[in-house]
Amino acid sequence: MIEIKNINKTYGSGETAFSALKGVSFTIRDGEFVAIMGPSGSGKSTLMHILGCLDTPTSGTYFLDGKDVSKFSDEELADIRKDKIGFVFQSFNLLPRTTVLRNVMLPLVYAGVEGDERERRAKEALTSAGLSETHYNHHSNEISGGQIQRVAIARALVNEPTLILADEPTGNLDTKTGEIVLETFEKLNKEKGRTIILITHELGVAEHARRVITIKDGVIVSDRSTSKTK
């Protein structure tokens, strides 16, 4: 359950101050698949950073599973990220020259999960992300872009987070591979009931979600359901 109320984010101060977000409020229930859409400079990246607990708002409140995290310290935010949030980045950000399995196990290392359990959960996440077992011991530079992004999805899934945040996950992929990745997200949402927030600037990508929040110049301009809604 995500509840943000009247979020403002201002960069700089005085005359050069710039407001990236101006009083944004919405609620996302567990099991939703939401796309946050907007052109570049609209404030969607800032919103994603706040939703992902990578940054805190200048003002307003952010309740994640009933806890107000908007005033948390860096250390507390790190704990929240570890337990509640899984990231999928545009530029993949896998550790180079490291096996697929180790990349997926990385969040569990920081979460303090034991060795055998770690491997079991990593394999489970990789299966959910649709990556076959033959790739588990490949290095991250030996597999294709689509496979890399699915490894990143598995890594985001592995610690069973409340929320999966995907920042332009198809931005570096061709349309066909992008479709496969988006279908993976849809499947995860439909079959495993995962809460997913997709940040994108493409309408085609946003249409894969069941709800689209459009943001422009730091304010929400529309919040609608899509054809995918049951």
Next chain:
Amino acid sequence: MKIIDVLQETYTALSANKVRSGLTVLGIVIGISSVIAMVSIGAGASNSISSNIQALGSNLIMVTPGAQRGQGFGVSLGRGGAKTLTLSDADAIRTLQNVNAVAEEVSGRYQVTAKGTNTNTTVDGVTSSYPEIRNVTIDQGSFISDSQNESSSKVAVIGPTVVTDLFGDTALPADAVGQIIRIKGMEFKVIGVTVSKGGSGFNNQDDMIYVPTKSAQRFLSGNQYLTSIDIEATNSNVMTQLQTDITDILLARHKISDSTQADFSVLNQNDIISSASSITNTLTYLLAAVAGISLIVGGIGIMNMMLTTVTERTREIGLRKAIGAKKSDISKQFLIEAIILTLVGGAGGIILGWLIAFLVNWSGLITTSVSWGSVILAFGVSAFIGVIFGYYPARRAAGLNPIDALRYE
């Protein structure tokens, strides 16, 4: 995060970047080994200089003839060229206090032949106390005895260089004993061979023939004068006093009232040692400077490697933070990485430095000695620099906002 996980992460990170880790270690290896090798070679050089000086003998005072001047505008015949010292001068010195031993020397260069080969070398007329005063050791046979001196026996003790010069390169010292050699045409029987002392050039102490003083005066120089008198003092504290006493007694005997007109000079071994030790001191400073510069260069190398390594991994740090790593987890991992790199590099550097010192030693150029001080200094400084510059930027990167770290190019 458990320590075993930190170690595992460190291992994965280091082995995933073998070339980078290898180059970092190489930088540390070169930094450390160059310091160790430089210092060991320098210490070896300075040791060999001081041991060469010590080999001349300790507590030694040498009296050599000075320039003899005539009355008025006399022509100097050159220092050491005069014939002023006699056996009775030596006997007079022997009566002084604090004298341990006195050796009379009659020295000259003569052609020496044996079995068709020949050489030109220094022939020293000496007495039985000479080995003690001048640190000469006998390898084979025996040295000249007092009775052989009194009877002007035609016997000779030769140095190892003379053995090979006269009896061939493969001749052993033992082969030479009992052989007959001819000095200035006169037959001398070899009764002993000395142990090699080293030294080279003008002062090769192995290229020597010793004969009894009286034999040298009678058969070789043909007069009763001495070329030098060597005196060993009982200990180093009385050297200055003894030097004055010797000067006084010789001035009295030679009937010279003005000491500036002395027809002899008295040389104190301590003077030679002190001037030589100032040379070795200078050498030590030079070495310290060279070692210091290698240490700085090595340290800067390590610093550069560590800084680039960590800066290059800012995005990785950002990612690790995004997926839940705490600041302390990141700092811990990079600290351990830096420690492992400097430990491996340090061990390699010490081994390589030792090996270079050993090879220089083995090549026979200089007897090197690796000092623990240099090992500890080189390792300590490199480890300090390695850890600081591996840890500090990582700590700073760990403190960055994950967004900024992820965007870092």
